[in-house]
Amino acid sequence: MLILECPYCGVKAEETELAPGYEAHLKRFGPGSSPEEFEDYMFARKNPKGVHFERWRHAYGCGKWFLAARCTATLEVFGTYPAQTSEPPADIIAKIQARRPDWQPDWKGTK
């Protein structure tokens, strides 16, 4: 069972309390952007087999959106952090690198 700690209210919420929101740190493209940029924003996902940054909402709790770092190959959770950021905080990166020495940070951009 997937358990994520809500960084806002501190509750260790199990999956039924949460609503998934898929990939985090997407850069938005709207009117005026090229078709390629808009396609990437809408549909191209990293979908990694390994470290994944993703959005979750504490739907049946405080109701807030937060972000999580999780491994899609093992379901290991590295940590959660508030959504008001454009990249993962240093302590989350350190935790991931401690567990996955070969991992290269890859959250920037949509490519």
Added chain:
Amino acid sequence: MKRYSVFAIAREALRYHMGWERAWASPEPKASYDAIIVGAGGHGLATAYYLGKNHGITNVAVIEKGWLGGGNTGRNTTIIRSNYLQDPSAAIYEKARSLYETLSQDLNYNVMFSPRGLLMLAQTHHEVRGYLRTVHANTLQGVQTEWISPQRVKEIVPIMNIDGPRYPVLGALYQARGGTARHDAVAWGYARACSAMGMDIIQNCEVKGVRSENGRVTGVDTTKGFIGTKKLGMVVAGHSGQLAEMAGFRLPIEAVALQALVSEPIKPCMDVVVMANTVHGYMSQSDKGEMVIGGGTDGFNNYTQRGSFHHIEETLRALVETFPMISRLKMLRQWGGIVDMTGDRSPLISKTPLGNCFINCGWGTGGFKAIPGSGWAMAELMAKGEPGPLAAEFNMWRFKEGQFIDESVAAGVAH
């Protein structure tokens, strides 16, 4: 290949069944092939089979990381139907369904196709309107479906409670020639036929890299060494994105887990397939008597072939309301598979940025039913280098152009 027949059974019965030969060979890979297909599941093997049968290309290898048919081909709920709303979907799924009708004869292998009929329950007024629209669309597409009343549903499925308090049955979309088939036998039958045509099926051989020069694939690096090829077909479902990354392009795909489960075997009680999309539950009864149950996908990226327990709970809770008699059934087995979901919930059968590399993926929660049609269309694409009418609209550039084949909105499928 010795043909299977009643005479073969009689002949073998007289010699203690010592004369049966292996259904397919397990060769070591050659240095190069005219075409390599990655993935020996139903879709990959069907692609190889129709490459040989329809296009005369038999210098083909099918490479498989694990064992043949051990991915989603061996993990689905074996449902076959073609009652889709959108024209391109209806065309390819109906092609597949019609090929299933004679597949056992074509392959000389009993795939146990059972066109027992399939009901898609309407349990909200929104669904009633949606399925009436689908029936009209199917009529124009030449797919035989009909709208039936709750009373008719009750006649066809006496064990169903059509007056449930939350989700009463308001009618159903009925496809009389939908049904099920033996999923393993589909993979095995295609594998045997491919092997008989001289193709190499190479199991336990994982692709580790895709080599290309000047925009064309030259071969693949595998755990059994480098294998050269003139054409490459990627047909691997859950790991499509991983393979595409090796080839240097990205797919509009996310991998999530989908689960299924079976009950203890009971006496025959339901001779059709029932799908209830509002509550994400579908059920049929296997020849062994087990109730085969599927549900919705999990909501997060996952490559583990393990799903979340609460999704099974939700599926069973909904099905118990519609089928009160299953409430005391014990569940025997539960498993998960990794499905590749596209943005419009329709597959990709497409050329790629590499000239001689083709991809067939994104079947999401509904790939098994499509196997023969998918293989047919993919073989045509690989043989000619251009898609035929079945595959044309399933290209990977439709997302940029907004030419969606929008089955997620059409609600013809459960997810």
